[in-house]
Amino acid sequence: MNPRFPLKATAESLMLLAALIALWWLASHNEWVSKVFLPTPEATLSSLKSGLLHGELAGFSIDTINRMLLGWLLASLIGILLGALVAISSSARAWIQPTLEFIRPLPASAIMPLSISIFGLNAAMVMFVVAFGAMWPVLLATIHGFVSVDPRLREVATALRLSRTAFIWKMGLPSAMPDILAGMRLSMTVSLIIAVVGEMIASQSGLGQAILLAARSFRASELFAGVVLLGIIGFAANGLLSLAEKKLLRWQAR
Amino acid sequence: MPEAILKWARALAFPLAVLAALEVYARTIAINSDALAPPTQAAQAFLQAVSDGSLLAATGFTLLGAGLGLLVATVLGIALGILLGLSRHAAQTSFLSVEIFRTIPSVALIPLAMLIFGFGMNMEVSVVAFATVWPILILTQTAVRQIEPALLEVARALDLSPGARLAKIIVPAILPRLFVALRLAVAIALVVAVTVEIVANPYGMGYAIMIAQQSMEPALMLAWLLWIALVGYIVNEAALRLQHFVARRMGAMP
Numbered sequence: 001m002n003p004r005f006p007l008k009a010t011a012e013s014l015m016l017l018a019a020l021i022a023l024w025w026l027a028s029h030n031e032w033v034s035k036v037f038l039p040t041p042e043a044t045l046s047s048l049k050s051g052l053l054h055g056e057l058a059g060f061s062i063d064t065i066n067r068m069l070l071g072w073l074l075a076s077l078i079g080i081l082l083g084a085l086v087a088i089s090s091s092a093r094a095w096i097q098p099t100l101e102f103i104r105p106l107p108a109s110a111i112m113p114l115s116i117s118i119f120g121l122n123a124a125m126v127m128f129v130v131a132f133g134a135m136w137p138v139l140l141a142t143i144h145g146f147v148s149v150d151p152r153l154r155e156v157a158t159a160l161r162l163s164r165t166a167f168i169w170k171m172g173l174p175s176a177m178p179d180i181l182a183g184m185r186l187s188m189t190v191s192l193i194i195a196v197v198g199e200m201i202a203s204q205s206g207l208g209q210a211i212l213l214a215a216r217s218f219r220a221s222e223l224f225a226g227v228v229l230l231g232i233i234g235f236a237a238n239g240l241l242s243l244a245e246k247k248l249l250r251w252q253a254r
Numbered sequence: 255m256p257e258a259i260l261k262w263a264r265a266l267a268f269p270l271a272v273l274a275a276l277e278v279y280a281r282t283i284a285i286n287s288d289a290l291a292p293p294t295q296a297a298q299a300f301l302q303a304v305s306d307g308s309l310l311a312a313t314g315f316t317l318l319g320a321g322l323g324l325l326v327a328t329v330l331g332i333a334l335g336i337l338l339g340l341s342r343h344a345a346q347t348s349f350l351s352v353e354i355f356r357t358i359p360s361v362a363l364i365p366l367a368m369l370i371f372g373f374g375m376n377m378e379v380s381v382v383a384f385a386t387v388w389p390i391l392i393l394t395q396t397a398v399r400q401i402e403p404a405l406l407e408v409a410r411a412l413d414l415s416p417g418a419r420l421a422k423i424i425v426p427a428i429l430p431r432l433f434v435a436l437r438l439a440v441a442i443a444l445v446v447a448v449t450v451e452i453v454a455n456p457y458g459m460g461y462a463i464m465i466a467q468q469s470m471e472p473a474l475m476l477a478w479l480l481w482i483a484l485v486g487y488i489v490n491e492a493a494l495r496l497q498h499f500v501a502r503r504m505g506a507m508p
Contacts, residue, residue, distance in 0.1 A: 009346035017351050037370045098265030099272075105486035106479075107445040109452045110460065113467035113475055117289035193359045193449075200364070200453050208361075212453075215365030223365055231358040238357060 039221035047221040048228060057210065061229050064206040067123075067195040068237070071130030072188050079135040079187070080180060083142025084168055097143070104140065108133025108190070109197050116202070126198030134191040141183025145176025178249055185241040192234055207233075291473035300477035308462065313485060316458035319375055320447035323382025324439055331387045331439075332432065335394025336424060345395065352391070360385035360446055364453050374457070378450045385446045386439040393435035397428035430504045433497040440493040444486055459485070 021041055027033050028040040039047075051057030086092050086100070112129050119125035149172060157167045173180075199208030211226035273293045280292040291299075303309040338345040338352075363384055367377035405427060409419045451460025463478035 006346075009343075009349075012343075012347040013350040016347050017354070020351055037366070094261075094264050095268050099268045102269070102487050103483060105441055105444070105490040106483040107448040107460075107486065109445075109449040110463060110479060110482045112452060113463050114289065114479060117467055117472060117475070189359075193361050196359055196361050197449055197453055200361075211362060211365045215369045218369065220369065223369070227358060227362045227366065230362040231354065234357040234359050235354065 035220070036218055037220060039224055043221040044224040044228065047219075048225040051222065051225055057207075057225065057229065060205060060207045060210045060226075061233065063204075064192075064195055064199065064208065064230075065233060067126060067130065067198070067204075067206060068188070068191045068233070071127055071195060072134055072184075072191040074127070074131040075134035075187050075191065076138050076184050078131065079138025079183070080142050080173075082135075083139045083180075084146060084172060086139075087143040087146030088164060088168060088172070093143070093147075100139065100143075104136050108136075108194050112198065112201060121202045123202075123204050126195065126202055126204055129198055130191050130194045133194045134187040137183040137186040137190065138180065139183075141179040141186075142176060145179030146172050148179075149175045181241075181245045181248060185238065185245065188237050188241055189234065192230070192237065196230065287472060288470050289472055291476050293476065295473035296476035296480065299471070299474040300481065303462075303474070303477065309481070312457070312459045312462045313481075315375075316444075316447050316451065316460065317485075317489075319378035319450075319458065320382055320440075320443040322375070323379040323447070324386055324436075324443045326379065326383040327386035327390055327439060327443075328436065330383070331390030331435075332394050335391045336398055336420070336428075338391070339395040339398025340424075352388070356388035356392075361449060361453065364450055367450075368454050373455050378447055378455050378458075381450050382443050382446050386443050389442065390435045390439050393431060393438070394428065397431035397435075398424065401427045426504070430497075430501045433500040437490075437493040437497045441486075441490055444489055448482060 024038075025041050028035060028038045048057070086096055108129060111132055112125075115125045115129050115132075119128060153171045153175065157171055162170065195206065196208035198204060199206035200212045203209055207226050207230055211223050211230075214220075214222040214226060276290065277292045277294060280287065280290045280295075284290050300309070338348060360381055363381050364377075367380045371377040371380065401424065405423050409423045414422065447458065448460040451458040452464050453460075455461060459478065459482050463475055463482065466472075466475035466478055
């Protein structure tokens, strides 16, 4: 998207961001918007600083990141395994894939009440929903990747009499890799979202719970500090995964 | 059409088997469970919700919230997307700000929306609009950038006014892709609307399923879960058909 970002454009890009922050500063200081909703940038920054250095924000961030990463790993593992199993057999696809297509648009958070009934209000419940919700992008991407394996590779596999497992390891997975990695990147975004929702509903420690409590007690600067941290986490996770994607797929000229 | 019937029978066999297994399990081993109920009881609870009007009211609220949010996002996203697509300079300048804002997880804004608007339609619409505006903006921007340059040159040669250029050249050229963006945004809008209701907003389908869980009515909860899945499926399918229809009418490759 941005081949060789020229210096001037970068400077202008930063200037627009600075202008937006200046606008925020003006809006909050002149009370164009009530301070109850919109804290000043300084107040947000100082909440962020004190929360990270002396308060619980750092711990909450780590909790949320852990939840996101663990849920994402689980989701990726199950998604790839299940996807490979469904994709490898055409009869499994005929019987099960329509059901998967039906469940896919279901909001993952709608599973949360069911999960609460089964597990109770605890961390395992949140983990289950995160893994369930984040599994779909990986699962469907894996199926898609496996189904679109080059037919010639399939012919080679038959000619070499590769077993199914060998086919999965040596041909299926590598050629489905671009799809799977793209699915995993999407799945990371979903994990963060559901982890936050889970923390809000089940009162598990983390940024989700922190910002909900901050809003309930009208501490807008703490709310903003939490939102900023969540933005940073989302940005970093997405950035790291795009980087990994590029590195891992360098062998593949697409 | 025995082929089509066979396909449907296969597609339905798996979910029906799961439901039957659940029926047996809930009637033998898990009697009086707070988490699971036999699907036949869920069907009764569903009919009850249909007849007392709560189903229609909750579904209407959620769809209206998702729809209005989507409307706001579509107007803003397309307007900004066309602007950023036409001007390379504007795109480079705003790149950083857009990237920063769009990585904020939309659910992180639920507490803020709650603080600003209180409970009700406004908070739901605002969170849905925030969540869906970014994909629409990005896809519109890409679509505009990929307009055949010759078309824009023709517009310049004919000395069309900006309004005419927009109406006669740009919009028709990007229309099929706009509907791709719309289809993606529809899926996100519904998920976010239900999530807002599950986390905070005391209206709609998300709240209904949450209440069914809290009042220990597993049959009603299961009924809502299946209904939310069905609504999600229908809405997504309709958006997909609309996208294909527009693509065919505009003679573009899907």
